Amino acid sequence: MGDFESYLAAFKDRLGLGPAxxxxxxxxxxxxxxxxxxxxxxxxxxxxxxxVLAVQHLGDPSDIARRMRLVYGYAGWSDVVLAALPHLMxxxxxxxxxxxxxxxxxxxxxxIAAVTWYDWRKGNPSKWSYSWLGYVIVAPVISFLIAIHAIxxxxxxxxxxxxxxxxxxxxxxxxxxAPFAMYSxxxxxxxxxxxxxxxxxxxxxxxxxxxxxxxxYHSYEVYxxxxxxxxxxxxYLDMGIFVGLAVITGLYLKLGRRALKVGLLLVSAVTLGxxxxxxxxxxxxxxxxxxxxxxxxxxxxxxxxxxxxxNRPKSLGRATT
Amino acid sequence: xxxxxxxxGNTETLLLSLLLLEPMYGYQIVKEINSRSSGYFxxxxxxxxxxxxxxxxxxxxxxxxxxxxGGMRRRYxxxxxxxxxxxxxxxxxxxxxxxxxxxxxARSTVQPxx
Numbered sequence: 001m002g003d004f005e006s007y008l009a010a011f012k013d014r015l016g017l018g019p020a021x022x023x024x025x026x027x028x029x030x031x032x033x034x035x036x037x038x039x040x041x042x043x044x045x046x047x048x049x050x051x052v053l054a055v056q057h058l059g060d061p062s063d064i065a066r067r068m069r070l071v072y073g074y075a076g077w078s079d080v081v082l083a084a085l086p087h088l089m090x091x092x093x094x095x096x097x098x099x100x101x102x103x104x105x106x107x108x109x110x111x112i113a114a115v116t117w118y119d120w121r122k123g124n125p126s127k128w129s130y131s132w133l134g135y136v137i138v139a140p141v142i143s144f145l146i147a148i149h150a151i152x153x154x155x156x157x158x159x160x161x162x163x164x165x166x167x168x169x170x171x172x173x174x175x176x177x178a179p180f181a182m183y184s185x186x187x188x189x190x191x192x193x194x195x196x197x198x199x200x201x202x203x204x205x206x207x208x209x210x211x212x213x214x215x216x217y218h219s220y221e222v223y224x225x226x227x228x229x230x231x232x233x234x235x236y237l238d239m240g241i242f243v244g245l246a247v248i249t250g251l252y253l254k255l256g257r258r259a260l261k262v263g264l265l266l267v268s269a270v271t272l273g274x275x276x277x278x279x280x281x282x283x284x285x286x287x288x289x290x291x292x293x294x295x296x297x298x299x300x301x302x303x304x305x306x307x308x309x310x311n312r313p314k315s316l317g318r319a320t321t
Numbered sequence: 322x323x324x325x326x327x328x329x330g331n332t333e334t335l336l337l338s339l340l341l342l343e344p345m346y347g348y349q350i351v352k353e354i355n356s357r358s359s360g361y362f363x364x365x366x367x368x369x370x371x372x373x374x375x376x377x378x379x380x381x382x383x384x385x386x387x388x389x390x391g392g393m394r395r396r397y398x399x400x401x402x403x404x405x406x407x408x409x410x411x412x413x414x415x416x417x418x419x420x421x422x423x424x425x426x427a428r429s430t431v432q433p434x435x
Contacts, residue, residue: 028347028370028396035348036366059367067371071378 004033007055014065016258017072018196025068033058075127075253082128083253084246086112086135087206091242094235099213109135130192130199131249134206137188140181142211147178197307201265201300202252208295209241209276212288237279241272262304269300332372333381334415335362337400337408340382346395347373373398381407 008026015022033054040050058064075083089108098104112135119129192199248268255261273296277289339345339353347369354364376382381404384396400408 024396025370025374027394031346031393031395032348032366032370039348039352057366059365061367064367064371067368068374071371071375 003051003055004030007033007058007061011061011065014062016065016069018198020196021072029058029064079126079128080250080253082126083131083249085128086132087242087246087249090135090206090210091239091246094239094242099235099238105214109139112136127253130203131205131245133188133203135210137185137203138207138210138214140177140185141207142214143177143181144185145211145215147181197303198258198261198265200303201269202249204299204303205248205268205272206242206245207299208292209238209245209272212276212280212292212295213238235279237275241275241279244272244275262308265304266301269296272296272300331415333376334408334411336372336376337381337404337411340398340400341405341408344385344397344399346397350398376404380404 008030011029012022012026015025017025033051036054036057037047037050040053041047045053089112093099093104093108112132116129116132116136119126119132125133189200192203248264252261252264255264273293276296277292280289280292335354336350339350339357345353350373351364351366351369354362373382373384377384377398380401382398383401384398386394387397388394
């Protein structure tokens, strides 16, 4: 069956889809080839010739892969516009100086979450909805980070024989939400990994910049007593980051080849990590900037690199026929 | 117009018409088309699957993996309600088209010279 394997491997290489989608299509083609061989053998053709004929009748793997990519891989312009919309919406928050108005931010995140839920409720999400999902997972990520920080701080106080600090009620709520937040995140991550590891990186694109902005700017106000509204000027660098996210999102959806998508995500992770670290407000030191960079590396670059490492010993799944 | 060009524009109608009769898997569809058209439709086997997957994404058909009694695992395609509506429209359009074509062609048949 070596001829089938090389045919299907060539097809898989040119398909450029996520592993789950690709495997389903490959299984289907392999079933077709096996059916064809059985049919030809029943007509008196010998096994080896039957396999060669089966492959010939199915046609050029590059052509079938190209047609499949048109069905699955490429997004329409409406997908691109819809996918870029949440990034542009957040950019608008900066432009109109709503970036420090927690009510408006909550309203925007609520609207994004509602649209995402509407698209995901049938279990067959659209291409554009993964960029919306990125903003939905920001809240659980922040909740988890604050909870870990608060628990660690409390444990440290107990270990050093000091009394437990009286927590901010908001922090207690966040700690209580942490298990649910983690459960939701893991469930979403598992669903995306099942479809495609690249989607984890794609969806996570806005998490470090939006998360760091909420965390750091909030502490900027709380600990330094400076309200950002008082700074007055429109933050063009942050606006630029979200416009950049919109452009990256559009490119990701329009690129046909998987290798180009991987390259785009890796370059974006490094670039956004550097620019976001630079965009932190004055007074934030190197460790904070390093944390932002690490967040980009961990959330955007690591899933891609992990997947590339797993794929190194190339193997082709077999259909259970 | 070549046979391939005519087939290209009517692939969906052909596939929906077959799946209306019963759910079928890819290779079965190729064989059915070949057998019902007495080999007239020279369907490129590899092009069938992109067409089926496109129709599935458009909600016209639904693919389901099933284990056959012989222990084989195959992906059967079922026509959906939307597919039935689309097929009904296409069939009506085809009837109008073929009636109009026949009425024109029938009156202008080329007589062999000689």
